[in-house]
Amino acid sequence: MTAPAEIASRSLIAVAGVSKAYPGTQALSNIDLHIMPGEIHGIAGQNGAGKSTLVRILSGVEKPDSGTVLLDGLPVSFDNPHAAQRARIMTVHQELSLMPHLSVAENIYVGELPRTVLGTVDWRAVRSQAREQLLRLGFDLDVRAPVGSLPIAHRQAVEIAKAVSGDARVLILDEPTATLPRHDVRQLFDLLNQLKKLGIAIIYISHHFDEMYEICDKISVFRDGRRVAVHEADASRHDLILQAMLGGVSTEQSAKLQLGSSETPRLGVGRTTGEVALAVRGLRDGHDLHGIDLTLHRGEVLGVAGLSGNGQSQLAAALFGAEKSTQQSFEINGRKRHTADPAESIRLGLGLLPEERKTQGLALTMSVTENITMASLAKFSPGFFLNRGSEHRAALRMRDALVIKVASVGQPVGNLSGGNQQKVALAKWLVSGVKTLIIVEPTRGVDVGAKLEIYELIRQFVEDGGSVIVITSEIDEALMCDRVLILSRGRISGSVDRAEIDEHGEAAVLNRFN
Amino acid sequence: MALNTSPVTPPQPQTSGLSAAVNALRTFTNSLGSKGYLFVVGALVLAVGSVLSPYFMTSRNLIAVLITASVVSVLAVGQYLVIVTGGIDLSVGAVAALSSVTVGLALQAGVSWPLALLLALLVAGFVGVFNGLMIIYGGITPFIVTLAMMSIARGVAYILQTGRQVAIDDQGFLSAFTADLGPLPAPVVIAMIVMIVLAVTMSQTRYGRRLFAIGGNPDAARLSGLPIKRDIVGAYFCSSLLAGLGGVMIAAQLTEGSAIIGEGYELNAIAAVVVGGASLFGGTGDPISAVLGGLIIAVILNIMDLLGIQAQPQLIVKGAVILLAVLFTSGVGNKLPGAIRKLVFQKRYTGKGSDLPSEGKEKEKIDAAK
């Protein structure tokens, strides 16, 4: 065994005794961590454990209260993100940081656009190099398109391409696959393995353990701002890692958290009635949806599966009335929908948890409480004045039910960790009293424990007479539903019922993909 | 790579008289709550005023300041409602002029003063609704809509007044808006009522909450089913209505309505709001802070008047105050005090030697179970 001191000095990047506090939260306490050249180091931890805080410190976004960052064994201090990039530490943040109005190519090369001999920007080179970087990740995109027009998965790809386009020595990826469809993860891993061979040190953060065991060499486990363990990245250590991460798990819970557990939870309660919760015929939006027929029964959990980019978010928006659409008929909870207007949908008892929670689901400057009650103000305060007491109680209830980690429910949502923000966006609809809910990617970005809580809450919602449409690119999640529709290029290309799923497993759904 | 075994000396924050003073000041302002810095700035401005001019602290002058401040504040509170949604209303000065002319003409025509007041407010409110509708349904940015309206409203005021100004001699009207109500002049009482009503609206009613939500994230607000179109029109309506009220208050003080009234008042109102700490991106601030901001602006204007500074340099100062306020309430400003402190007190650790932490601390727990 080599002496720790020697390890630290041979490491490419390391932190020693790093602490960071925010008002009401000790986000990191005394973290020691080091990563060798060519090592892929995973970080696991519950939502709010401090993973992204460490990323922000390593990438120069924030400074530690105490402790040191060491590059090549020498202490460094970054005053800003640019300084970290100059030291060739490239970061893909959990929150995407692209400029929506600039093109894909410009975003990838922003700040260091290749020049011609005349000193003007060499646009041909910019475009062809940007295309190349994206192709390495398996994405064939129009690099002239503005980033804001891309679906979220493609934006994630651009963000990764941007980080690897530079001459990175250290690459930090904070939940890069949360918004990336599973089949694109393969390409990313191939690329990471290439970079690994070049001696790049990689930090990889994810809530998907199967990915971590595949790609990482070691996994550090964070809990409440401390690094509580480090293990070889191997599925055989899964129990130990879970124990460390959750701080002790019951055997029952651990059985459910097993990788590829045979005991897949069911979202539905299998008590579908003949009553219709939502029915639409011939839904079109003029570009992405080409005549969709869909019926959701009361008490049903209907999955809409498909590779992302087949119209998922457009379908959700059109069903909720957030975008204009045409249709032959549209009925919500037995009443006709007259106009495409979210307010009308909510009145009829329909809610939507959109894919882009941060831009569409939350007001980041407002408190957790204010966000949770935003869709049901009149319910909490029927009179002229706000009833803060009842709002507060509802927020506390949701905080406990969804295990939202906050210093206080009066804290601005923008200060929460990524996964906890997702939970607040979901909580908003759970308190709203709507009977029918469209949920896009229900467990994106939440930790394994919270995932089970959310499944349980959905089941509870259905148990209480609700109906849910789950739009998901996670095949596992589709398989938990009572019935699955396959969405392909803006059309429903197939329907799989529970009996088929029980008989054939995921093949029943996967075979319908094309 | 060379090992370094020298003992650790974690960088100690050095304490000096200045940093202690900075810290003490910070604790003090924090103890005053979110408006703490406003009181400090206010006190500072008052101190400067009393040093620069012997007349400043006289009760006569202070009452004059309060009266100016009350008009600025009424406009500022309205402006705040628009700014909290992420918008801006540049037309308030012109609307004040239009409403002063309207009230003057109505009084000259022999209309009873409450009715004249109502008429002026109606005209002002109509302008606001028009602004809001253009922004929502015309899809034009608030800046452009209200800039255009600034020109239109003043133009209409000029056409309506025909002569140089519209003299007002209705005693009922004049005393209602200028007499003392108890210990306080009427304008001050009006401003306080407006402030309290709007402060309660913003913090205690659903409408206030919805305006915050719109400013915080209009998409999220819309997707939460909030009637954002109606609410935004409502905000511009209120802003114009209060500008109209401000115009009536000025008309009473000057005993005339005039198309040149309120020139540059939009800037005063915006300055008051940003000095009060609201972000121009929306979603933050509160009406009381806007009023405190209005007071500070009024005092600064008054000091310049006392010093005999011409109107032109005053414009420069007003602009500078806005820039400073925005700088300090935006991200840059938040970082500024820290950055200055660091420059002064902290030595950065970029050296290679003594700052190395103790490597022995790094304890590998790899497979501790093994």
Ligand SMILES: Nc1ncnc2c1ncn2[C@@H]1O[C@H](COP(=O)(O)OP(=O)(O)OP(=O)(O)O)[C@@H](O)[C@H]1O
């Ligand atoms: N600006 C801030 N102000 C106050 N608290 C903050 C701020 N940023 C982060 N925190 C808190 O610090 C803690 C750690 O947050 P961090 O983002 O590092 O979590 P995380 O491990 O990345 O979680 P997730 O898996 O949800 O992304 C959280 O409790 C969070 O609420």
Ligand SMILES: [Mg+2]
């Ligand atoms: Mg995070």
